[in-house]
Amino acid sequence: MNFQKITETLEPVNLVSCLISQQGQLLFEQYREPQLADALDKINSCTKSIxxxxxxxxxxxxxxxxxxxxxxxxxPQLANDPQSQKADITLLHLLTMTSGINWTxxxxxxxxxxxxxxxHWVNFVxxxxxxxxxxxxxxxxxxxSQLLAAILREVTGMSVARYAENHLFGPLGIESYTWEQDPQGIHTGGFGMSMRPLDMLKFGQLYAQQGRWxxxxxxxxxxxxxxxxxxxxAESPRRGSYGWHWWTDTYPDQTGTGLNTPSFDYFNAYGFGxxxxxxxxxxxxxxxxTNDQRVKKKIPLHVFRTAIAPYLLT
Incomplete structure (x- = not known):
């Protein structure tokens, strides 16, 4: 990997943090300020992948x-809904955002x-x-995502956060985090979590290691x-495809590239900002x-593809 090029291209973006690991080894760790390494970042919709x-x-x-x-x-109220097809919504539809529910x-x-x-958020949905x-x-x-969180609480018999502590955060050694809740005390499924960049890396590493820790x-x-x-x-303006609360894509775009052009598939969590x-x-x-600039100054969705991906193969 060409870390010098990555550093140069990321400089104007002014990220809070950028961490890169390979084969379980942390090779690149950059923070806007040193103290931000231990700060909890709002990860927004990355919560969905957790x-x-x-x-x-x-x-x-x-x-x-x-x-x-x-x-x-x-x-059970869905089975009696006037729109009979609402009874056809499955867990898989919720996971892949294909429930068909009218939503903007x-x-x-x-x-x-x-x-x-x-x-009552669940009833609203x-x-x-x-x-x-x-x-x-x-x-x-x-x-x-909030429906899925409510279902998880029901089937596990405990709060979503407690279940995460017992079976995900605990094994990964993630101790510092916050997680918002809805009015019924259900932890937010689609947003609302804050954690350290290094703990976000641990979570990603779990997937890179095929679920083994x-x-x-x-x-x-x-x-x-x-x-x-x-x-x-995913429909335009979004790119790529969607899995179970993960985005999936390929770099570079295959259109117009030669047969011998290096490429790779990837999947990612992405949160607003x-x-x-x-x-x-x-x-x-x-x-x-991670970043803390909002609205017009937020980091563009394509920063990974423009500032990092080109240099991962060099």
């Missing part, structure tokens, strides 16, 4: 039923802010009408693979980016 990991653990433990299970198993995360209906202003047949189209929906298989290899495979193509965890399986590499 929720995905917890769902996989619950599946491995037999606590969560097969992803083909209808969500009405947990929310920001703008338009402004569904996400509307949800957070209600006294369940009450939304369908816009598409379940399973046919991806619509980014943090409300669906030390002598413990925290997530089965089968579910690591299944959850990070492209499940449905420039929080990201990238895993490149073929290189056994994990890249963590």
């Amino acid at each position: 929720l995905s990991a917890l769902c996989c653990i619950a599946l491995d433990q037999g606590l969560l039923p097969d992803p083909s299970t209808p969500v009405s198993f947990f929310f 995360e920001f703008g338009g209906q402004n569904s996400f802010p509307s949800m957070t202003r209600t006294p 369940l009450d939304q009408p369908l816009a598409d047949v379940p399973g046919t189209r991806m619509t980014y929906n943090s409300g669906g 030390g002598n413990q298989q925290i997530i089965s290899q089968a579910l690591i693979h299944r959850s990070t495979q492209p499940a449905i193509h 420039g929080q990201a965890i990238y895993i490149v399986p073929s290189l056994e590499a994990v890249i963590v980016l």
